Amino acid sequence: MPPLLAEVAQLVVNGMMAGAILAVPAIGLTAIYAVLRFPNFALASHATIGAFAGYIANAKLGLPILPSVMVAFLAAGAVGVVTDEAVLKQFRPAGFITTAIASIALTIALENIVRFGFGNELRGYALPIERDWRFGSIRVGPQQVQNLAIAAVAMAALFCFLTFTRTGKAMRAVADNPMLASIKGINADMISRLVNFVGMGLAGLGGMLIGLDTTIDPLTGFRSILSVFAAAVVGGLGSIPGAVIGALTVGIGEELCLLFLSPDYRSAVGFVAILLVLTLRPRGILGQRADA
């Protein structure tokens, strides 16, 4: 393979891996948006909380990665339900803008609780050092493949939950038409708790997957929030398949930009993607209308 083509192929593979990981919190964001109709910026701190919960399970308690990932999901999901009940729920009658601002304040508050407990230093998970696998000229890390598998399993589980279970169908019904759903006797409070648990759980899981690739600190979640929002907006806010497609697009786009941009600008690519999509097709790839 010519060198440039090989480099592009490597970047596309990296981008798909990164995109699959990004899809997990992006689905969380878009699911919460679909049911509760506001952009929940508190997703950032819940990703951090998940990453740290997984860190405690893995590095402090010595659990392997898979159970630690479960801990990340459950912890972030539980915190998500509690903070929504205690804080964000009160703001919903005041409108989505007030709720969104409150969610930023909430994310800064939670981030600082993590900082209070753990300080600012970078921490890494206890991972075995493994040699990369090679397929021709393309190199893949075993840990990346494991992350990809975890992300895929989480997405498949969510898909089955939404498609085959009664509760999952009820959740989609509320997202689709809250009025009709309430006439059918679906308990909207229950659904909003559930979507917060699942959505913030996925954020936490995503935060840990991002951390497995690098290191974690209290800003882990906030640093990736731009890419997560880009994924959800590109795919169409409120559409779960859209979030997956959007995440892959943003993931591959961020990697391909490395051909002519320094990696430090990577997260700015997400913002450019948001602007492009909102200018050319405001509803995103699979979403509903975004213009007024």
Place this chain on the structure above:
Amino acid sequence: MENYLIAMAVSAGIYALMALGVNVIWGLAGMVNLGLVGFFAVGAYVSALLTLKLGLPIAVGMASGAVLTAAVGVAVALVTVRLRGDYLAIVTLGFAETIRIVASNTLWLTNGTDGISGIAGPYRGSLSPAAFNLTYLAIVTAIVAVTFVLAERLRASPFGRVLRAIRDDEQVAAIAGKHVALFKVKAFAIGAAALGLAGALYAHYTSYIAPDIFVPLLTLYIKLALLAGGLGNNRGAIVGAFAVVFLLESTRFVIPLVPGVSAVQGAALRELLIATALIVMLRYRPRGLIPERLPRIPVPPSTPPSVPPAAAASTKNYQPTA
């Protein structure tokens, strides 16, 4: 101690200027701007770079900072003007983060995360530090006073009335023949100019800027100032800015009194306190401590109510669909 108080007054003045700017965008026109710190950063960097690299006078640097930030505001507004508020929130927040990423990484221009130091201040070399602080306080006070008067005129003007009409119901304003998009872009530009000027004032006062200064927390400070003072209310914006600086600074003295807390933990506690204060204010005083006072509409005494109560109730609950 006097210097400390003067420095606090200067930062309160800069916050007040920002709050006045955001009041035009958010308070009057009803557009959410979660990226105001990005505009503040643009003003700071433009003025600092122009004076430092091109040797322009400080006043020219500050004016260019304000004008260029207004231009950036127009660009952001043009992209977002047709979008729903929730998308506007995402774009503005993303804008501020992108500015920070660019400032952190464009080493040749901004010196990256190390920041820019040695930014000139007016008469800094020829005055004692105390006299410099006082001079600067006078400059900031004058600028805030002029901005306040302009903002008050703007609010009462036909232009300001249209903005409030757009805030309260965009469709009605459009039906009344107002070019809604144009008014929104103008409001964004005016607000952004004030934010940029505040950034320039900040840069020339502290003589040092770095990407770490322009974090979302600063956006929250200004939102908190507006809520403390009353949204859509210019007097309140100034009072609120002073209240926020007082709150911020008092935590600086209170937190060291908590035993067994490290420096990082102290900083975390402060930010936690600020975020909590904002949540509490938003929850219990969403229109601010001093709500906007609207002029009373004179009602002719003899006119019977033209809308039956039931119909009035139903129109009151009517929400224009997005």
